[in-house]
Amino acid sequence: MATVQKSERTKTRVLREALALASRVGFAGLTFGTLAEQAGISKSGLFAHFESKEDLQIQTLRVAEQMFVERVLGPAVKEPRGVARLRRLFDGWMEWIHSGTVPRGDILTAAAFEFDDAPDGPMRAAVVEGHGKMHGTIERMARQAVEAGQFAAGIEPAQFAFEFLGIVHAHHHVRRLLRTDLHARRARAAFERLLATSAA
Amino acid sequence: MATVQKSERTKTRVLREALALASRVGFAGLTFGTLAEQAGISKSGLFAHFESKEDLQIQTLRVAEQMFVERVLGPAVKEPRGVARLRRLFDGWMEWIHSGTVPRGDILTAAAFEFDDAPDGPMRAAVVEGHGKMHGTIERMARQAVEAGQFAAGIEPAQFAFEFLGIVHAHHHVRRLLRTDLHARRARAAFERLLATSAA
DNA sequence: TGAATAAACGCACGATCGGTCGTAGCATCG
DNA sequence: CGATGCTACGACCGATCGTGCGTTTATTCA
Numbered sequence: 001m002a003t004v005q006k007s008e009r010t011k012t013r014v015l016r017e018a019l020a021l022a023s024r025v026g027f028a029g030l031t032f033g034t035l036a037e038q039a040g041i042s043k044s045g046l047f048a049h050f051e052s053k054e055d056l057q058i059q060t061l062r063v064a065e066q067m068f069v070e071r072v073l074g075p076a077v078k079e080p081r082g083v084a085r086l087r088r089l090f091d092g093w094m095e096w097i098h099s100g101t102v103p104r105g106d107i108l109t110a111a112a113f114e115f116d117d118a119p120d121g122p123m124r125a126a127v128v129e130g131h132g133k134m135h136g137t138i139e140r141m142a143r144q145a146v147e148a149g150q151f152a153a154g155i156e157p158a159q160f161a162f163e164f165l166g167i168v169h170a171h172h173h174v175r176r177l178l179r180t181d182l183h184a185r186r187a188r189a190a191f192e193r194l195l196a197t198s199a200a
Numbered sequence: 201m202a203t204v205q206k207s208e209r210t211k212t213r214v215l216r217e218a219l220a221l222a223s224r225v226g227f228a229g230l231t232f233g234t235l236a237e238q239a240g241i242s243k244s245g246l247f248a249h250f251e252s253k254e255d256l257q258i259q260t261l262r263v264a265e266q267m268f269v270e271r272v273l274g275p276a277v278k279e280p281r282g283v284a285r286l287r288r289l290f291d292g293w294m295e296w297i298h299s300g301t302v303p304r305g306d307i308l309t310a311a312a313f314e315f316d317d318a319p320d321g322p323m324r325a326a327v328v329e330g331h332g333k334m335h336g337t338i339e340r341m342a343r344q345a346v347e348a349g350q351f352a353a354g355i356e357p358a359q360f361a362f363e364f365l366g367i368v369h370a371h372h373h374v375r376r377l378l379r380t381d382l383h384a385r386r387a388r389a390a391f392e393r394l395l396a397t398s399a400a
Numbered sequence: 401t402g403a404a405t406a407a408a409c410g411c412a413c414g415a416t417c418g419g420t421c422g423t424a425g426c427a428t429c430g
Numbered sequence: 431c432g433a434t435g436c437t438a439c440g441a442c443c444g445a446t447c448g449t450g451c452g453t454t455t456a457t458t459c460a
Contacts, residue, residue: 007436043439045437045438045439046438047438048436048437048438
């Protein structure tokens with residue numbers, strides 16, 4: 001028994017450091033050398049846990065996704081279907097961006113920007129898959145709002161999802177570029193306008 | 201006379217190659233080695249024209265900006281003030297993204313994504329400055345639309361600019377991530393909705 | 401044309417990258 | 431307790447990065 005292997009605890013700790021590091025310098029800057037230094041482990045020791053840099057990146061991304069689900073998506077789906085759920089998702093996402101959890105903003109959005117033009121590979125595939133899942137989730141929520149009669153019948157859920165993600169990404173980007181939170185209200189206003197013009 | 205120095209022509213040619221290269225692999229991937237190879241010049245020969253990598257990046261960015269002004273901004277400002285001008289700007293920008301001019305989409309937007317979280321430096325400053333100019337331009341156009349009575353009096357030009365840029369950036373990003381042009385109509389629909397809800 | 405100048409070159413540097421290998425230490429379990 | 435196997439280590443490799451240096455080649459101008 002006692003399957004809480006020593007190795008497993010080390011790996012968890014290393015992954016936490018990896019997430020922190022990636023959130024500061026991006027996934028491309030997540031190198032074995034710097035991670036080893038930060039985690040207090042030797043470079044070659046890392047290879048006992050990750051078989052390649054790509055593997056390290058993907059596992060780190062998974063950790064981030066898991067945190068996003070716990071802190072943003074989970075609370076949202078506890079709300080009743082429709083507009084309330086969409087609102088909670090947006091609020092949670094904005095909070096996630098501003099929280100100290102991931103200091104430089106939304107690491108998942110950052111990864112999407114980083115790898116949108118990368119050559120094909122497992123990491124890019126993982127990012128694309130994550131984007132697809134998120135898009136599908138928002139689309140489903142929008143459809144439920146239509147079915148509940150909260151959104152007009154003519155509203156296209158996919159169009160709604162595109163614009164929803166666009167607002168979140170725009171906020172993330174401007175925040176990082178200008179290093180100010182002043183645009184949070186712009187994003188919120190855009191979201192409210194999106195909701196208003198979708199209403200039945 | 202004949203002040204069209206040999207060097208100047210070489211530099212122009214090299215910069216054209218640099219722009220093509222950066223549009224394929226990003227500004228970070230714009231290395232002296234690969235550029236030298238592509239331009240048919242030696243690595244050290246490049247240092248006769250660019251004193252550092254940062255210098256090379258900035259000069260390449262300037263070339264791109266100049267092209268953007270010629271092909272997108274110029275035609276737009278020939279339209280009458282207000283909605284017509286904004287429409288032309290959007291159309292031109294979408295065309296610019298899809299044109300073969302810069303194969304991988306809008307290199308200026310790409311640069312903004314690449315450097316939004318970079319450490320301070322001349323290149324980041326240049327990108328921020330470019331974003332500020334663009335934002336200011338759109339804001340001004342929106343204000344003129346309000347003054348012309350085409351937009352409602354309550355419309356905030358800065359909010360309009362934020363959402364305009366958001367739509368363009370979202371399109372650029374999704375296009376690169378999913379490698380399809382299917383979302384051009386989503387961007388257009390979002391833009392039309394933005395115009396419609398801004399109308400007087 | 402010849403002297404002065406500028407452009408382009410080959411070469412090499414130190415740093416850092418992802419990754420391999422042989423080995424020593426320590427946890428795990430019979 | 432003692433054997434086994436995983437964890438972590440230090441040293442090292444080849445490639446590539448940005449960037450100097452000293453020299454050769456090409457251009458410009460008197």
